[in-house]
Amino acid sequence: MNKPRNPPDRAFRISRSPVRSSALGPGYSVANSNTRILGPHKQASAGTGSSLASTLPANLGLNSDRLRTQMVRRLREQGITDDRVLAAMQTVPRHDFVDQGLASRAYEDAALPIGYGQTISQPWVVAYMLAVMCEGRAPQRVLEIGAGCGYQAAVLAQFVPEVYAVERIRGLYDQARLNLSQGRSRGRVRLSFGDGMQGLEHRAPFDGIVVAAAGVKIPEVLLHQLAIGARLIAPEGATHQRLILFERTGPSSWHRVELEDVRFVPLRPGTQT
Numbered sequence: 001m002n003k004p005r006n007p008p009d010r011a012f013r014i015s016r017s018p019v020r021s022s023a024l025g026p027g028y029s030v031a032n033s034n035t036r037i038l039g040p041h042k043q044a045s046a047g048t049g050s051s052l053a054s055t056l057p058a059n060l061g062l063n064s065d066r067l068r069t070q071m072v073r074r075l076r077e078q079g080i081t082d083d084r085v086l087a088a089m090q091t092v093p094r095h096d097f098v099d100q101g102l103a104s105r106a107y108e109d110a111a112l113p114i115g116y117g118q119t120i121s122q123p124w125v126v127a128y129m130l131a132v133m134c135e136g137r138a139p140q141r142v143l144e145i146g147a148g149c150g151y152q153a154a155v156l157a158q159f160v161p162e163v164y165a166v167e168r169i170r171g172l173y174d175q176a177r178l179n180l181s182q183g184r185s186r187g188r189v190r191l192s193f194g195d196g197m198q199g200l201e202h203r204a205p206f207d208g209i210v211v212a213a214a215g216v217k218i219p220e221v222l223l224h225q226l227a228i229g230a231r232l233i234a235p236e237g238a239t240h241q242r243l244i245l246f247e248r249t250g251p252s253s254w255h256r257v258e259l260e261d262v263r264f265v266p267l268r269p270g271t272q273t
């Protein structure tokens with residue numbers, strides 16, 4: 001197998017986005033969450049959405065469009081500019097992907113528990129990863145490793161024709177399948193139960209790969225399932241994690257760039273039933 005190499009840094013248009021100086025949020029961090037690390041005491045602001053959300057749980061279905069508008073506005077303020085991603089996040093009802101008891105918090109800028117010790121990623125993390133992966137491209141076929149409750153796959157499926165998603169925990173796979181069979185996401189994501197560390201060889205090459213769990217090292221096999229010119233984004237590291245962007249530049253060359261500091265749930269081998 002060819003070894004990915006790291007050529008000297010060349011112009012990647014992605015820059016590390018500015019850290020927001022917004023007011024500190026109320027500290028809604030989940031111990032093992034998929035979030036950006038802003039510094040020892042900083043947490044991405046929950047924004048105005050949280051106060052509004054707390055008044056609305058009973059009517060969330062009716063008011064969620066407004067909450068999503070606020071969420072999207074906040075994402076723009078946080079430096080997300082990709083209109084495809086923003087429109088998709090305006091469309092997908094995030095509250096339908098979390099437990100009913102957490103639905104009122106679905107539009108906060110926070111990761112939330114989805115059971116089995118896993119989390120749905122912070123909206124900013126979802127938006128940022130997809131925007132970076134798709135920058136300057138119109139991917140036709142994308143692979144997501146770590147479907148969790150299916151939210152990120154549903155967002156992707158709003159603007160990518162072929163979305164494949166893999167989940168290794170049976171209970172979450174079942175949950176994602178249910179979530180993705182309803183509403184606007186119906187039938188748009190090809191979900192499979194298995195170990196995503198192997199990728200999906202029979203569907204490769206992909207125009208983009210997004211990994212929603214952190215490995216100590218990004219599995220090399222995934223890099224080989226990228227089409228030439230395509231991008232993979234994934235968190236990497238154990239205690240200190242960073243988002244890493246790989247772009248395949250040729251049959252046996254990849255360009256690697258380190259992006260934001262983050263904290264993700266771990267990428268694990270095998271399956272859990």
Ligand code: SAH
Nearest residue numbers: 120121146148151152168196212213267268
């Ligand atoms: N994409 C989700 C995030 C889910 S959290 C969202 O929309 O918010 C990360 C998920 O990765 C967990 O559900 C975890 O079970 C899964 N995961 C970890 N290792 C995996 C592997 N090897 N293959 C597939 N899924 C994996």
